[in-house]
Amino acid sequence: MTVLGRRRSTHVLANAPFRRLWTAMSVCSMGDWLNILALTALAGNLNAGDYRTQSLAIGGVFIAKMLPAVLLGPLAGAFADRFDRRLTMFCSDLARFAVVLSIPLVGSYQWVIVATVLVECVNLFWVPAKEATVPNLVPKEQLEAANRLNLLVTYGSAPVAAMLFAALSVMADLVKRLVPPLSGMDATALPLFVNACAYLASAILIFTLRGIPKRDGAISTPSVLKQIVDGWRFVGGNRLVRGLIIGMLGAFAAGGAVVGVAKIYVEALGGGDAAYGVVFGAVFVGMALGMFFGLRLLSGLSRRRLFGLALIVAGMVLAAIALVHNLVIVVMLTVLLGACAGIAWIIGYTLIGLEVEDSLRGRTFSFLQSTARVTLLLVVAVANPLAALFGAHVLGLGDITYQFDGSNLVLLIGGALATVVGVLALRHMDDRKGVPLSADLIAAVRGEQYEPEGGEQVPGLFVAFEGGEGSGKTTQSRLLAIWLRDQGYDVVQTREPGSTKVGMRLRAILLDAAERGLSPRSEALLYAADRAEHVEKVIRPALYRGAIVVSDRYVDSSLAYQGAGRSLDPTDVSKMNAWATGGLVPHLTVLIDTPPQVGLTRLGGAADRIEAEPLEFHERVRKEFRKLAAAAPDRYLVADGMLPSEEITRLIQDRVREILPDPVPRESEDITGTMPAIRD
Template identity: 40%
Template sequence: MTRGEQPTAHHPAPDDALVADSRERAVRALLRRPQLKRLWSAQLVGGVGDTLALLVLVVLALQAAIAEGSFGGGYRGVAFAVATVFGVRILATLLFGAVLLGPLTSLTSHEGPLDRRWTMVGADGLRAAVLIVAPLWIDWMPDDALAMILVTAFVTGVAERFWTVCRESAAPALLPAPPPEGATVRPLPDHLDALRRLSLRTSFVAIPLAAAALVVASLVNNLLGAGIDWFAQHQAALASYVAAGLFAASLSVLTYLELPDTRTPRARSPLEGLRRPRTGAGVDKGRTGAIPLLVLACAAVAGSVAAAVAVFVLHAKDLGGGPVTYGLLVFALTGGVVVGIRTAPSVLPTLSRRRLLSLAIAFTGVALLAAGLVPDVTSVLLIVALAGAGAGVAANTGHTLLDQEAEEYRRPRTTEHLHAVVRVSVALGALLAPVVAAAVGPHRLESGKFVFAHGGAAFTLMLVGALLLPVAALVLAKIDDRSGVPLRHDLRDALLGGDDPVQEPTTAGFFIALEGGDGAGKSTQAEALAEWIRAKGHEVVVTREPGATPVGKRLRSILLDVSSAGLSHRAEALLYAADRAEHVDTVVRPALERGAVVVSDRYIDSSVAYQGAGRDLSPTEIARINRWATDGLVPHLTVLLDVSPEIARERFTEAPDRLESEPAEFHARVRSGFLTLAASDPGRYLVVDAGQEPEAVTTVVRHRLDQMLPLSEAEVKAQEEARKAAEEEARRKAEEEAARKAEEERLERERQEQLERLRAEEEERKRRELEEAQRREAERQAEEARVRAEEARRRADEERARLLAEEKARAEEEARRRAEEERRRKQAEEEARLRAEAEERRLEKQRKAEEALLRAEEARRLAEQATAAAKAGPRPPAAVPSDAATVPTPLVAPTNASGGPVDETAVLPPVRDEQADSPSSGTASGGASRVPDAEVTAELPQPPVAPGAADETAVLPPVPPRADDETAVLRPVKPGDADETAVLPPVPPGAADETAVLPPVRGDGPDDRVPPGFFRDETTGVRPDGTEGRTRELPQVDADGTPQRRARSDWAEETPLDDLPTLADELLGPREDDEDQGDQRGRGRGRGRGRRD
């Protein structure tokens, strides 16, 4: 397979992520990523806005200092105000970029609390807000406007650090992913290095763009100021608003940015790498010990540019300009630097790079010195632009030489150290330059028509330019690689060189040239590389100069033979060119056209280094002759095996040839010539320290060739197989992942189903529980409702019953009251009637008693007569016929006073007996005693008995009981009964219209109805049925049948009338009959309805 059929580094495929053999293409390749390009666009717009904001704040601080007279006023106060703005901004960067970088990185990290994208959005929004307000502080707070502007500068600096830290930690996540085959065929490109270079270039390009924006905004502001006084008074207001708009634009871009949520490398401190890199032998000084001086030169150039930019605002004021002049000066200087960096490789390509560095530094110093001396604005702008171009060339050349001094694996540390030192130099230059301008102040010298009037800024520019001149001299003296050749000769040759053939590598095959001094190990590396390249499947052609062709062999014998020591330098150069022409035509080009890899031991650079730098010939002329001889063919890669002449001489194992026999100074010049050529085109050269072991050198070269060498057919197949294997592995992993995901999804689905089932069961259980709870709640509520209803019904019933009861009670009470009134009325009538009847009976009884007394007296008298006659002589009793009939005493049913049966209680009024009221009646004066009818013994009057009739049974006539003879005794009222309200039973309908006649209630004994001692003492007994009865005492009868008299009481007076019936006996009847009747009534009451309460 030919090279034309293979993808080469110079003709990459569109889908290549990164072209490793071209640093420019590596940077451009990153911008093919949409999200990374969006982030880069936000960085560019935000960087322009941030730089423009700093420039605007410097102008506003100048205006506020002039208005306030800050720091003592005058030129010195204004210069100090400008220095303070830069100092505040540097302080914010130092604090949040170095001192507090750890906490800030933790906050914005992958696991931090702050989201990177929204943090950047917030930083842009904050800066836009403070810049909108910044021009207004002069109007709002005239006395403290400078302080508020300084606060604004600090806030913008802090926001810029937050934004930068978030961007540096988020950008690596947007880099392209490695190819599927990985590093199987060739090593992976270094995306992070390309990303750092892209970020660095973007940050630097933003400065001239911001200066251009300041110029345009100030011009528009001046146009507006022609009609609006406010804009005329605030010349930087519109520029501040433009900066705010740029931040808003960056914010809008970031809003749609998608940042992967992955772990990324931490952000780097601006001062990281400030310490010089070290090796095992100590501090790394590079191959030729030029690293410290190269770093110093680059830092001096960067500091001079920063110092010039810092005092440009004062210099513009001294020149009679404003923000427009200030912007033009900054744009001219920084734009010139950008142009110088870009054009440095093409500036005097044949001139030694080390001498070019010295010339560029000196040119920059002279330009700055002239810029301070010239008072014309246009001339100053032109001179400043040239100074910027010279500074750019010096920066690019110094960086290139620094890369040559360090091995490839050490270059990142060396570059990091250079950037850290440059940042410190820029900060010191921006801070000290205004202070120096304030210290110098304006000066004016007049001598006739000659006037020398300059401000402190102009003197500062002169001082900065003058300080660069000794730095240029020091660089030329210390690191000059052509010390034996006058500088003017090299400069003349570089300036007057003729047209050369176009130099370009061939499009087919791959050409590798191994260069270096004698003893560097070129032949050893050529064999090792050829073997390694063949193993990769390439056709390899190993050749050398001179001697690769038959003509070349004869020329080699002439050139290297010690006997040819008298050969002139020009002849030597032409012989080498002749051999090279034959070599290219017969060996190199045919092999390259076949697609082979050509490894050549020496090429054009050897002639330029040996005959140009080593001899006294012009390297330019030598290079021109060899380019003509080879028709402009240059290698794709030139490997420079750099080694010191002393070490190379120790490696000689044979007798030295004519060139090896040259002195050490010659070989030192040759070494410097090689390094100069490598510095002129770093992209095509690989400088390797040949003082290492051969295997280590081969590894470095192989690493570079892995990035540049086209793929062989075997490698293409291997790559295809690796890709297929990777795809198969990826497919297998994808299948496994799909199977795993399917299994996980199945398990997840089952789990979800199980969870759903459990959830459904749980929901069903909860639903049942809820229904049960609702049912119980409903039942409880129903029960409560029922209870409440029952309670309400009960209360209603109770209330109704109470109302009915009250109504009934009221009705009954009314009926009772009426009945009571009726009863009382009837009782009163009945009592009146009874009293009348009782009075009549009393009178009748009194009459009868009197008659009975008379009869008794008559009977007594007759009895006494009979006694007297008996004493005189007893007579035989009259015979009583045996068949005489016994007259039984009829039983008369007792009736109460009202004529009813004794079962009914008749309540009768007590009847006062007139005789009982008398003292002879034996009762208390308080009234008559009430005696129950059953306990009153009615003693009938005895008829007169004839003498001798004692032995006969007298048949008495029956005495019918009369209700008139009974006195009804009312039931005594218990104490307290009168205070209680009796609840009467309900009265049936119609009962209220009837008058109930209640039977009289009698007491248990007649004690309350007779006077004390009226009856003889008797012992009462209790019947088995619980009723009390009295044992009737029968009269004792003598043997002759005469009843025996009862003994009288001791207290009774013995009178002849004691045995006669008393008035009570006449009125109430015999006592024995009353007791019998009382027992019957008591039993009748027990069997009757009972007593009513």
């Protein structure tokens, strides 16, 4: 968290009513995680002895936990909001206290299921009341910091609860040995008593919280099924978002498989309830490490690539967990698994926030959350019966024996699923196709970005034209596009700036003679923004389908005009444009070298902002173009702009013919066909 974030968070906690509510939320969150661990462990302990029965019993707890939210969420959301919020939360906490306290006292599996359903039904009232209360306790400018703190305790309390569960389980075993009358007590009784006390403490804190306004009317919450149907309409047509959703739902499915069989798998490894708590906590410790450090360690790797790669590695790690029979190694692998999940989760949420329009973002997140909930329910419902159906098996090969149970099978399937989903997500989202993933990853570990020699390898061909004002490059690029189409090639003729809707607006700013006060850095950033949109929306799609792209200007123009002409640091300009283009380099750059004093005289009409610069500026630009061409002669064709136009055209055609692929006739596309003519 940044210094500014810490200041805001501290300031928010200085608000006494919010601090009291946040403390209650912290206690409840820890109680909720402790409740999951204790109930699944108790269900397994009550049905110990038979592998199939134990698997089904634990699966029943998870189904009972998630089913109320799927079926009754909209009803509870609307119903709970009609009541006084403070009273709703207070009564909900008291009800949870009473129900959880009764579980170890009754001590039957049937009551565990009933109590789980009751607690989750009560949660459906508590959560919307809490969510609606927060905005009324803090000013609008502090709401983001308040929500950040809420998320911190919601997920950050999980490893704390896991460690507490492990410690309480060990303590319970010790008490049973030292106090004979309590020897029949289940090891989960103490964690459940502590859990009940957590809800009671929350009730007391909420009861003393004053000033929560009542709400007139109810909030209408759509059903889970309606959220899924509506959400798919928004995300189904976007390739990037579709890849994100597939990846995140696949991760949820794999995670559901892990959660469903974790208890019986830990028992098969010789661990008890304390070991179960440690493994559970290891997942969240790994998630925290992945969220905070994973992105920093691989900052040079494309976020889209990292998302798919994290899922693939998570699948491989999960498969290793399924096959390893050493509890210590399993815990370490679980931390790595959590780290991969944390990286994928934070990237997924960030990319959705960046790529989805604001008007659709809420529905996209709602769709994701609703679908994830259903996915978890279905996977947990299937995972445990599958483990039970497969049963326990001991494989023998001579003197070597290997135990492979249903839990191993489920984890292995989960690992395979995560790997396949990761590959699919990577194929959908990869923004550096043609760049070897291994080389890209090695460079990212070194803190660098991999740039292949000769540019990115793509199916199509990329030819860029460069030159000063009035050099003739626009004419020559148009003639080349016509010639290539006559040869039967699919050609995309484009330009910079202004080949996209955003680019046309940027072009109007950049070339407007009235914008004389635009700073050099701002100018360089605007050109890079246009280029990023140009590459993403026009150039890459054409290259990936195998077309030939002929562009009037590209990165070298920024290096020449902003780097040399505006005297900006060429390294900064180069890095900025490499990031904007994803490292995409033309296969051939044609430089039409024309003296500025000649080229400027060829221009007609009023001069734009760039053309109006003094001759010294254009001399620096020409010098930089020649310098760039001299540094990479294999990629450049330098044509003398003083030669007759026909001779320049012949030189360009001869050079392009050397790198042309076999023609594949396709419907041609001219990006600039509807645009007004551009002066060279």
